[in-house]
Amino acid sequence: MIRWISIAVLSIAVAGTAVWGYKEHQEKNAILIQAENTYQRSFHELSYNIDLLHDKIGTTLAMNSNERLSPQLVEIWRLTSEALSNVGQLPLTLLPFNETEEFLSKIGDFTYKTAVRDLEDDPLSDEETEALQSLYEQATDIKNELRNVQHLALENNLRWMDVQLALATQDEQADNTIIDGFKTVEKKVEGFAESNANSALTGTSSKEHKYQNLNGEKVNQEEALKIGKELFNIDNHNDLRITETGDGADIPMYSISYRDGKKNAYLDLSQQGGNPLNLLVDRNLGEKQISLHDGLLKAEEYLKEQDFTDMILFDSNEYNNTGVYSFLYNENGVRVYSDAIEVKVGLDNGDILGITASNYFMNHKDRNIPEPGISIDEAKSYVNPNVDIQEEFLSVIDNDLGEEVLTYEFLGLYENDTYRIFINAMDGTEEKVEKLNGKEINYAGI
Amino acid sequence: MKFKKLFLSILAVFLFSVGLVAYPTKDISAFSEQIIQHGAVGDDVIELQARLQYLGFYKGEIDGVFGWGTYWALRNFQKEFELKKVDGLAGKKTKEMLERATDYDENFVKEQIRKGNRFTHYGGMDKSKQSAPGKQNNTNKNKQQAQQEKSKQQGTQNQTNTNTDGANNEAEQQSNNETNQQANNATEQQDNDAAEGQTTKAVNVPQGFSQNDINLMANAVYGEARGEPYEGQVAVAAVILNRVESPTFPNTVSGVIFEPRAFTAVADGQIWLTPNDKAREAVLDAINGWDPTGNAIYYFNPDTATSSWIWGRPQIKRIGKHIFCK
Numbered sequence: 001m002i003r004w005i006s007i008a009v010l011s012i013a014v015a016g017t018a019v020w021g022y023k024e025h026q027e028k029n030a031i032l033i034q035a036e037n038t039y040q041r042s043f044h045e046l047s048y049n050i051d052l053l054h055d056k057i058g059t060t061l062a063m064n065s066n067e068r069l070s071p072q073l074v075e076i077w078r079l080t081s082e083a084l085s086n087v088g089q090l091p092l093t094l095l096p097f098n099e100t101e102e103f104l105s106k107i108g109d110f111t112y113k114t115a116v117r118d119l120e121d122d123p124l125s126d127e128e129t130e131a132l133q134s135l136y137e138q139a140t141d142i143k144n145e146l147r148n149v150q151h152l153a154l155e156n157n158l159r160w161m162d163v164q165l166a167l168a169t170q171d172e173q174a175d176n177t178i179i180d181g182f183k184t185v186e187k188k189v190e191g192f193a194e195s196n197a198n199s200a201l202t203g204t205s206s207k208e209h210k211y212q213n214l215n216g217e218k219v220n221q222e223e224a225l226k227i228g229k230e231l232f233n234i235d236n237h238n239d240l241r242i243t244e245t246g247d248g249a250d251i252p253m254y255s256i257s258y259r260d261g262k263k264n265a266y267l268d269l270s271q272q273g274g275n276p277l278n279l280l281v282d283r284n285l286g287e288k289q290i291s292l293h294d295g296l297l298k299a300e301e302y303l304k305e306q307d308f309t310d311m312i313l314f315d316s317n318e319y320n321n322t323g324v325y326s327f328l329y330n331e332n333g334v335r336v337y338s339d340a341i342e343v344k345v346g347l348d349n350g351d352i353l354g355i356t357a358s359n360y361f362m363n364h365k366d367r368n369i370p371e372p373g374i375s376i377d378e379a380k381s382y383v384n385p386n387v388d389i390q391e392e393f394l395s396v397i398d399n400d401l402g403e404e405v406l407t408y409e410f411l412g413l414y415e416n417d418t419y420r421i422f423i424n425a426m427d428g429t430e431e432k433v434e435k436l437n438g439k440e441i442n443y444a445g446i
Numbered sequence: 447m448k449f450k451k452l453f454l455s456i457l458a459v460f461l462f463s464v465g466l467v468a469y470p471t472k473d474i475s476a477f478s479e480q481i482i483q484h485g486a487v488g489d490d491v492i493e494l495q496a497r498l499q500y501l502g503f504y505k506g507e508i509d510g511v512f513g514w515g516t517y518w519a520l521r522n523f524q525k526e527f528e529l530k531k532v533d534g535l536a537g538k539k540t541k542e543m544l545e546r547a548t549d550y551d552e553n554f555v556k557e558q559i560r561k562g563n564r565f566t567h568y569g570g571m572d573k574s575k576q577s578a579p580g581k582q583n584n585t586n587k588n589k590q591q592a593q594q595e596k597s598k599q600q601g602t603q604n605q606t607n608t609n610t611d612g613a614n615n616e617a618e619q620q621s622n623n624e625t626n627q628q629a630n631n632a633t634e635q636q637d638n639d640a641a642e643g644q645t646t647k648a649v650n651v652p653q654g655f656s657q658n659d660i661n662l663m664a665n666a667v668y669g670e671a672r673g674e675p676y677e678g679q680v681a682v683a684a685v686i687l688n689r690v691e692s693p694t695f696p697n698t699v700s701g702v703i704f705e706p707r708a709f710t711a712v713a714d715g716q717i718w719l720t721p722n723d724k725a726r727e728a729v730l731d732a733i734n735g736w737d738p739t740g741n742a743i744y745y746f747n748p749d750t751a752t753s754s755w756i757w758g759r760p761q762i763k764r765i766g767k768h769i770f771c772k
Contacts, residue, residue: 033715034706041704044662048698051656150658154665157718248760248772249740255763257677266677266738266765278738280731282676282724291480292487293535317485317650320727324734342735356736390518416506418514439513440651 032161039160042089043153047146049083053107054139058435061132062412062419064384065430066119073115080108091164099186100142107135142185149181211251211362216273221254227274228256232265232281233351244271253277270361276306277358286348288321295323295345302343302352303327308360311341321347329360331369335395338363338404369396369406372425379408379423382430387412387419397422399431407431476545482536486512487646494536496555498523500548500569508555508567510646559647652733659699661721663729666703668721669711671768678766679725681739683732685770688743695743739763742770 056076063069084104087097110131114124124132152158156177163178219227221242228240239260245253252271258264268278290298296316303311311327312335318324322344329339344354372379372394380389391411399405407422422431482490491512498504503526504519517534524532527543536544548569558565558577565577651657663683671682689695689702696702704712711717739745745768746756759771 030713033713037704037706037712041700044658044700044704045698047658048656048700147656147658151661154658154661157720243763245740245763246761246771248742248762248770253740253763255738255765257675259675264676266675268738268740278736280677280680280736280738291478291482292485293481293483296483315485316483317652318487319650319730320723322727323485324730326735340735344731344734354731354736356734358737359735390521413518416515418518436514437651437653439509439511439648440657 036159036161039090039164042086043160044150046083046086046090047143047150049079049086050139050143050146053079053083054136054143055435055437057107057132057136057139058417059419059433061129061136062384062387062414062417062421062435063430063433064382064387066123068430068433069119069124070115073111077108077111077115080104080111084108091160097182097186103138103142107139110135145181145185149178149185152177152181211270214251214270214272214275214361216275218272219254219269219274224254224256224269224271224274227269227276228254228258228267231267231276231279232258234258268358275357275361276355277361278354278356279352280354281352283346283353285321285346288347290347290350292316292318292323292347295347295350296325298345298350298352299323299325299327299343302355303341306355308341308357314340318347322353323347329364331367331396333394334369334406335393335409336364336367337395337397367396367404370426372406372408374425374428376408379425379428380410382423382428383410383412383421384414387414387421394425395422397431405431477536477541481538482512482541484512484514484517484534485650487650490536491516492555492559492646493550493552494520494544496567497544497548497550499567500550502568507647508559508565509648510559511648511650513648562647652730655733660726660729660733662703663699663732664721664726665717665719666709666711667728668725669716669719670709671766672719672722672725674766674768676724676728677738678768679728680731680736681742681765681768681770682745683729684737684739685742685745687732688737688739688741692743738765739770742772744772745770 053076056072056079060069060072060076063072084101087101087104110128114128158178160178166179225240225242228242232240240256240258242254242256245255254269254271256267256269258266262283264282266278266280266282267276269276296313300311300313308327310330312330313325314328314335315326316323325343325345327341327343329336338359340359341355341357343352345351346353376392383389387410389410389412393409395407395409396404397407397409406425408425410421410423412419412421418436420432420434420436422433423429424431477490477493480486480490482494487510489510492508492510494512495504495506495508495510495516498516498519499508501523503523504516506513506515506519520536520540521532521534523544524534524540527547529539529543531537551567551573554573555565555567561579563577563579568576649657651660663686666686667679667682671679674682686699686702690697690699696705703709703717707713709717740762742762744756744759746753747767748769749767751757756771761769761771763770
């Protein structure tokens with residue numbers, strides 16, 4: 001009897017220990033993941049900060065007006081401090097990373113000193129511009145190295161916890177890509193003796209406001225389904241699903257979806273007027289058959305069919321057998337940035353894979369675009385003389401305050417980088433300067 | 447009967463040999479029919495860049511992506527050669543003019559790209575002086591090779607001599623002959639490369655984003671919504687971007703993704719699953735402006751959501767298993 005009781009008690013104890021152990025284990029795992037995530041966040045933010053820093057310094061070099069320069073320098077200063085705090089949160093205490101930190105604080109000091117100075121009276125001297133130029137070059141190297149480490153870390157699922165372990169045990173044999181990568185970054189910085197959250201499209205309105213261009217009668221579900229079938233290019237099917245949006249939506253919409261084995265389509269339609277706001281088609285893409293330019297012709301034709309008139313191409317890009325085209329509204333030769341439409345074309349057979357026109361319907365309205373107050377030559381005189389202007393346009397953009405302003409838009413080269421510069425067409429204020437990238441080394445490709 | 451057989455076999459041999467001959471005589475060094483425009487990717491762009499560099503218009507890297515550098519080079523070429531339209535489009539006229547004015551050594555260029563070398567393609571210069579081993583260790587997929595980084599091969603500065611008028615044709619032709627002999631070999635390898643989709647040294651990225659940002663987002667989207675329809679994946683990516691824009695959330699993609707308790711896939715480690723191409727495409731669509739959520743900044747799965755707070759948010763719509771709200 002006693003034997004049985006003791007067996008029971010013991011087995012309960014064993015089971016209890018197992019449960020407790022398992023719980024402990026789970027908790028430990030949860031904490032590990034959390035710590036790992038904090039490290040990951042700091043790391044990815046650091047690379048992003050440096051990238052942004054690099055762009056901002058580049059933009060500063062292309063700027064001319066001092067009213068814009070000071071805020072830009074302050075921005076760089078802010079970014080360096082953010083990057084430094086991110087470095088500080090990484091488990092790099094055992095790794096010599098001080099040169100990079102020094103580099104960051106050097107940029108910080110430089111930009112702080114120049115930003116608080118009255119640049120109106122005392123503009124950047126030639127030496128200072130040179131210093132900025134060399135900081136820009138260093139930032140380029142650091143950015144590239146960090147982005148590369150980041151790529152390797154993402155590609156191989158590297159864990160910062162392992163880095164910490166490897167550093168703590170000081171195992172000389174330990175081959176750790178992250179540690180090596182950071183050492184390379186450090187080397188790069190040593191070698192020297194001594195730049196943004198762009199929205200996908202410049203100048204598009206990031207401010208939320210009501211849709212201004214939805215006209216027409218309210219459509220009911222049946223009419224919406226009819227439009228949906230037309231846009232999906234399927235006539236004989238009845239298996240479309242339609243739902244209405246809830247209270248949280250900015251405007252009442254219908255969402256229509258369709259799927260069969262090969263194709264999968266989704267559409268947002270405004271209830272008022274039955275205008276297509278978003279269309280997405282998902283299917284397996286075949287091999288590339290038509291060129292990016294032919295795709296553009298398809299996209300233009302499609303816009304015409306959908307009654308979007310006066311749209312001109314702004315940007316085109318090829319990603320894995322799809323062509324993505326941005327169009328701007330063109331009002332008598334003035335490009336209106338906020339009325340943008342994007343179209344996606346499959347480059348295998350030229351079918352439309354998607355369109356998003358919510359910006360267009362939100363912002364488009366009858367505008368009274370005034371005549372420019374200054375001439376184009378006057379506007380050019382407000383551009384940094386080192387920038388080699390190649391192309392010019394008249395554009396309406398949203399400025400920092402979210403107001404629409406008429407500007408002269410210049411595309412120009414400074415060194416080997418291309419910049420987009422907006423000069424207010426009324427008073428010559430430098431509204432926006434932006435460095436254009438758009439392509440990157442193929443980390444995975446080679 | 448016998449004749450017919452003979453005739454057939456002769457015909458067969460003839461057809462076979464035509465097939466054989468037709469393939470290698472395919473003109474290797476001329477553009478295809480397409481009009482090449484900004485944003486294009488591929489062999490035609492490599493050729494365009496190489497030809498523009500031959501004349502000294504293009505000073506950037508020959509990477510197969512038609513970016514701004516190529517655009518300005520092309521426009522300057524059109525201006526200088528007095529073509530009617532200076533439009534930055536490589537159409538029929540422009541391509542003919544380029545073909546007449548330049549030599550394009552495709553084998554040289556392709557080989558350099560395959561080897562990951564740093565190289566240039568200026569006219570009238572010895573090709574062997576225009577290439578140097580690149581830092582291929584850096585960009586190599588292979589982890590082990592990546593770790594050989596320690597040997598810190600610093601690629602020597604590539605020769606960017608812009609002297610285009612020196613007529614060094616002998617060296618030119620010699621290298622042409624040499625490379626022609628290896629033509630078959632090279633084309634074979636090119637085919638392999640094409641199969642792997644690795645013919646360009648660069649890729650297009652949306653303005654302001656790196657491939658790494660895109661991959662990180664793809665990781666999050668895959669971890670959160672891999673079972674969802676395509677629009678559901680675009681929607682999750684759009685929510686991440688809406689949060690970046692929103693003043694109440696961090697201002698970076700990584701900040702939003704790794705914000706504590708923001709995404710369950712981050713909390714339980716599912717974010718580290720390898721994402722598929724669909725997730726990546728969905729992220730690209732979201733970055734390029736598609737937002738099926740109607741500006742949502744929250745979403746939840748009604749079957750598993752435990753917080754009553756989330757039910758109180760104004761709901762916009764349901765896509766797949768997720769309800770999106772403000």
